[in-house]
Amino acid sequence: MTTGFDDPISANPSSIGADQHSFGTRNSPTASYSAFIPPPRLVTTQRGTQRLIGGLFLDGRADSLEEQAKGPFLNPAEMGNTSEQDVITKIAISTYATDFELLFGDDILLNAEQAYNYVADAIAAFERSTIFSPFSSKFDQVQAGTASFTDAQSRGFNIFNTKGQCQVCHDGNREVFSNFTYRNIGVPSNPLLPAFINDPNFIDLGLGAVSGNRQNDGEFRVPTLRNISDTSPYMHNGVFTTLREVIEFYNTRDTTFSQSPEVNRNIAQGGRLGELNLTINEIDDLIIFLETLSDE
Amino acid sequence: MKIITRLKSVELLKLSLFTLSISTPAYSNTEGNEISVSPIQNNQSGVNINAAPQRPRPPQPPRPPRQPQPPINAETTRLIDGTVVNTQQLVDLGNLLYTILICLTLLVSHVLHAMI
Numbered sequence: 509m510t511t512g513f514d515d516p517i518s519a520n521p522s523s524i525g526a527d528q529h530s531f532g533t534r535n536s537p538t539a540s541y542s543a544f545i546p547p548p549r550l551v552t553t554q555r556g557t558q559r560l561i562g563g564l565f566l567d568g569r570a571d572s573l574e575e576q577a578k579g580p581f582l583n584p585a586e587m588g589n590t591s592e593q594d595v596i597t598k599i600a601i602s603t604y605a606t607d608f609e610l611l612f613g614d615d616i617l618l619n620a621e622q623a624y625n626y627v628a629d630a631i632a633a634f635e636r637s638t639i640f641s642p643f644s645s646k647f648d649q650v651q652a653g654t655a656s657f658t659d660a661q662s663r664g665f666n667i668f669n670t671k672g673q674c675q676v677c678h679d680g681n682r683e684v685f686s687n688f689t690y691r692n693i694g695v696p697s698n699p700l701l702p703a704f705i706n707d708p709n710f711i712d713l714g715l716g717a718v719s720g721n722r723q724n725d726g727e728f729r730v731p732t733l734r735n736i737s738d739t740s741p742y743m744h745n746g747v748f749t750t751l752r753e754v755i756e757f758y759n760t761r762d763t764t765f766s767q768s769p770e771v772n773r774n775i776a777q778g779g780r781l782g783e784l785n786l787t788i789n790e791i792d793d794l795i796i797f798l799e800t801l802s803d804e
Numbered sequence: 805m806k807i808i809t810r811l812k813s814v815e816l817l818k819l820s821l822f823t824l825s826i827s828t829p830a831y832s833n834t835e836g837n838e839i840s841v842s843p844i845q846n847n848q849s850g851v852n853i854n855a856a857p858q859r860p861r862p863p864q865p866p867r868p869p870r871q872p873q874p875p876i877n878a879e880t881t882r883l884i885d886g887t888v889v890n891t892q893q894l895v896d897l898g899n900l901l902y903t904i905l906i907c908l909t910l911l912v913s914h915v916l917h918a919m920i
Contacts, residue, residue: 574884604900611893622885627901629883633891634898 521701521746523586530585531702533712535746537566540803541684541734543636547571560715562688566728566744569718573632578624592624599623643683645734646800657800664797667790672758673779674794677730685733685801690715692726694775694782695757696767698747711770712744726771737799745770751795759784759791 522532548563548571564570570579580586581595589595599605600617609616612626634640649655657665668674678685692714703710716725728744742748748757757765762782769775786794881891 599901602904604897604904607893607897607900611889611897612887625885626883630894630898631901632898633881633894634902637895637898 521698521741522703525583525585526587530588532583532585533701533703533710534566534744535741537731538735538739539635539640541641541732542573542576543641544684544732545686545729546688560690560719560724563729566731567715567718568690568729573635574625574628577628577631577635581627591620593620595627596620596623599627642803644803646802646804650800658796660793660796661800663790664793664795665800667786667794668797671790672755672784672786672794673781674733676779676781678733686730688729690724690727690729691776692728692769692771692774693758694726694761694769694772695743695745696747697770698743698745701745701747704745713771714744716771716774723774726769726774733798733801735802737795738802751798752791755786755791755794758782759786 520531521535523536524531542564545564546562548560548568550558551561552558560568562568564573564576565579570576581589582591589598596617599608605617608623608626611630612623616623616626646655646657646661650657669679677687677689677691679687697704697710699705701710703712713725715727715729716722718724736742737751740749740751742751742754748754758781760783765782878891880888881894882888
């Protein structure tokens with residue numbers, strides 16, 4: 509089975525809806541390990557500014573897995589049900605309506621609002637199960653002492669933590685390789701994104717559209733790196749299709765990378781981000797290490 | 805294990821996985837390759853990402869911190885409304901909803917699409 513828990517059709521930068529002609533505006537993130545994403549909270553940085561950490565969706569607009577689970581059923585670009593009642597009606601005529609009633613009561617399907625909340629509760633519980641977070645990767649086996657990295661994997665892990673500076677954002681929580689902060693790293697627009705094809709001026713403000721704070725424009729939550737080699741395309745708009753493209757972007761963003769950022773403000777700096785000076789061999793090793801994060 | 809047995813419908817699962825991880829405004833390709841956009845309110849947050857950003861907004865109060873929610877392992881689960889249910893039954897139902905309901909929606913959609 510797929511370990512990435514993301515859109516199995518990786519050819520599209522964003523996912524096609526149930527109606528087979530609608531598209532979302534973003535690359536769908538993986539649902540694996542989403543149980544580890546903390547609820548959103550504001551923290552004060554050393555410079556006295558407040559930053560958001562956590563929250564579901566790439567822009568943090570959902571507080572919990574339950575809230576997140578309610579969205580896709582009704583979103584016209586996804587499943588396109590017309591109402592909560594529409595969803596519950598489909599459950600009521602399904603073969604597992606009895607399962608629902610056994611768990612929540614005989615009359616539960618007569619109360620669409622409450623039943624819909626329970627739908628979200630059940631899906632969230634499923635997403636918190638170990639199926640979504642098996643921790644069965646080569647990396648986990650090495651951590652447990654039951655396997656060893658190859659030389660290339662070891663070199664890649666070292667680059668991850670040193671010259672590559674990946675750990676700055678992807679090591680705050682080793683369990684899922686994300687510190688759950690929000691950053692605008694200067695990702696370029698994706699000309700293949702349906703939203704961009706429809707409107708070349710399309711700009712996704714990410715967290716900025718949710719918070720209303722211009723300082724958040726272009727910021728998206730740092731994603732997990734678990735199963736990263738199985739969850740292409742990459743970035744919020746799917747502009748990169750391979751890990752090599754992603755690393756090359758981090759490597760050359762401020763030197764030879766030729767494309768302009770989608771949101772040309774609030775761009776994350778620090779360290780040597782954008783001019784890492786990684787060699788081809790180092791990039792190869794880094795990719796080999798990242799492949800060890802895929803669950804088996 | 806019941807849940808694993810159900811997961812053997814791998815293709816069914818693959819068909820449906822993507823729909824849960826996104827929730828974005830609609831871009832509807834209604835005329836062949838012509839893609840039209842309609843600014844539809846997001847059902848969950850009320851945020852319309854297609855539309856021009858609305859500024860200024862009133863300051864948002866800080867959201868109260870909540871505890872992280874690690875994977876479940878207890879025999880029972882207390883739901884948001886206080887209801888206590890059997891965890892495994894809840895997960896099994898979530899599995900069904902995650903897979904079959906989504907596929908049912910896809911099927912109905914395809915049938916309707918074929919009838920039009």
